[in-house]
Amino acid sequence: MLTILGNRASQKRGFCDGISRRDFLTIGGMALGGIGLSDVLRAESGRSASHKAIINIYLPGGPPHIDMWDPKPNAPAEVRGEFQTIQTNVPGIEVSEMFPRMAQMMDKFVLVRSLADSDGGHDAYQCMTGRHKGGRTPPGGWPQGGAWVSHAMGPVNQAIPPNVALMYQTGNRTWGETGDGGFLGVAHSPFNVLGREARSTNENMVLHGVTLEKLRDRTTLRQSLDRYRRDADHRGMMSSLDVYAQQAMGILTTSKLADALDLTKEDPKVVARYGQSSTQFQRDGAPPMIENLCLARRLVEAGARFISMNYSRWDWHGSDGMNYPKCREECPLLDQGLSALVSDLHERGLDRDVAIVVWGEFGRTPKINGMNSRDHWPQANTAVMAGGGMRTGQVIGSTNKNGEQPSLRPVKFQEVFATLYKCAGIDAQNTRVFDQSGLPQYLVDPGNLPMHEVI
Numbered sequence: 001m002l003t004i005l006g007n008r009a010s011q012k013r014g015f016c017d018g019i020s021r022r023d024f025l026t027i028g029g030m031a032l033g034g035i036g037l038s039d040v041l042r043a044e045s046g047r048s049a050s051h052k053a054i055i056n057i058y059l060p061g062g063p064p065h066i067d068m069w070d071p072k073p074n075a076p077a078e079v080r081g082e083f084q085t086i087q088t089n090v091p092g093i094e095v096s097e098m099f100p101r102m103a104q105m106m107d108k109f110v111l112v113r114s115l116a117d118s119d120g121g122h123d124a125y126q127c128m129t130g131r132h133k134g135g136r137t138p139p140g141g142w143p144q145g146g147a148w149v150s151h152a153m154g155p156v157n158q159a160i161p162p163n164v165a166l167m168y169q170t171g172n173r174t175w176g177e178t179g180d181g182g183f184l185g186v187a188h189s190p191f192n193v194l195g196r197e198a199r200s201t202n203e204n205m206v207l208h209g210v211t212l213e214k215l216r217d218r219t220t221l222r223q224s225l226d227r228y229r230r231d232a233d234h235r236g237m238m239s240s241l242d243v244y245a246q247q248a249m250g251i252l253t254t255s256k257l258a259d260a261l262d263l264t265k266e267d268p269k270v271v272a273r274y275g276q277s278s279t280q281f282q283r284d285g286a287p288p289m290i291e292n293l294c295l296a297r298r299l300v301e302a303g304a305r306f307i308s309m310n311y312s313r314w315d316w317h318g319s320d321g322m323n324y325p326k327c328r329e330e331c332p333l334l335d336q337g338l339s340a341l342v343s344d345l346h347e348r349g350l351d352r353d354v355a356i357v358v359w360g361e362f363g364r365t366p367k368i369n370g371m372n373s374r375d376h377w378p379q380a381n382t383a384v385m386a387g388g389g390m391r392t393g394q395v396i397g398s399t400n401k402n403g404e405q406p407s408l409r410p411v412k413f414q415e416v417f418a419t420l421y422k423c424a425g426i427d428a429q430n431t432r433v434f435d436q437s438g439l440p441q442y443l444v445d446p447g448n449l450p451m452h453e454v455i
Contacts (some may be wrong), residue, residue: 114397144179171284287314355388
């Protein structure tokens with residue numbers, strides 16, 4: 001994984017540490033261009049593919065399913081909680097009053113209310129890979145979802161990596177882990193454009209593919225490149241320097257990626273529809289940068305095929321009893337941003353090509369604890385899906401009367417991923433790749449089919 005950052009001021013100064021463009025291209029070509037980005041370009045030269053894409057929105061910490069998208073209005077007060085249930089524009093589907101915008105366009109969403117196989121740990125791994133973290137692992141590890149898409153579909157163009165991440169580094173490290181290329185190699189790892197600092201959306205986040213700080217510090221730059229090179233050597237992905245290495249450098253030096261990440265180039269009225277959030281990190285989680293949903297759409301339009309992102313922090317069950325105050329703060333912003341993203345896709349004619357999933361690592365206890373909050377509850381979880389040509393305006397599965405466990409149509413994480421892959425034009429059941437030991441591996445385990453209700 002390569003992380004890149006920068007800011008508006010850095011663009012004015014250029015390569016302020018004295019590294020010339022020619023010197024940087026030499027460094028980049030040797031240390032970066034030959035290790036994977038060029039492999040992508042070599043493998044995909046001459047191939048054309050329709051531009052399907054997936055946006056994976058991860059809510060770190062475990063969102064409270066009953067207080068959001070699986071309300072229980074007829075349950076006892078200690079289960080149903082403080083929020084009222086509201087009708088949506090699809091008869092029979094109700095959601096929490098915290099999501100009025102989504103309610104008015106529920107015909108464009110799918111609610112999966114019966115996710116049944118959450119691991120139970122505070123970890124992004126399952127939402128990034130679909131796999132159980134403690135399960136069987138092939139040599140090299142399981143690829144992250146975007147790595148499979150990158151390998152199967154390749155880049156849309158040479159300026160934008162197919163697998164891009166908007167994942168902040170979080171205090172709780174596992175909430176900010178994008179996953180990597182696994183046995184597919186670093187060529188297909190997420191190209192992460194964020195780090196620990198929450199940048200203003202009025203700043204350019206990219207300066208010719210590297211941080212301004214690294215350009216200022218030759219030693220740090222060299223060490224970073226050396227680490228990336230060693231990772232590639234370890235995975236056996238080093239390739240010879242050739243014309244594809246120079247093409248790979250185009251990804252790192254073109255302005256197209258920087259332009260996609262620059263919201264000052266977006267219509268201000270469109271940006272305003274998403275809402276405005278703070279750049280403050282939520283304790284050990286990510287910042288509530290709702291504008292990143294707009295960035296995800298811009299990245300797709302620029303050529304990205306898979307976008308992973310972490311949004312805010314949803315773990316509110318400590319001694320502060322913040323479940324309901326935080327819900328009132330966080331849910332309306334997510335409601336606005338997600339509704340704006342889905343509306344954007346429909347208005348731009350992208351709703352059949354771009355699939356969206358929104359989820360966390362597990363749900364929350366049906367019974368409210370003594371601190372007026374909900375604890376960890378992997379027995380039941382909810383996901384929201386949209387776009388991708390799916391049959392929307394429906395609910396998949398259900399939990400029992402108190403939201404304790406699935407009572408109808410249990411769904412696995414891998415089934416959701418199989419559905420997303422299908423939306424992207426990939427047959428997850430029949431596409432196989434040989435791992436580092438020579439054994440064939442598939443995108444999902446046997447039996448995990450796309451959800452027939454939506455495909």
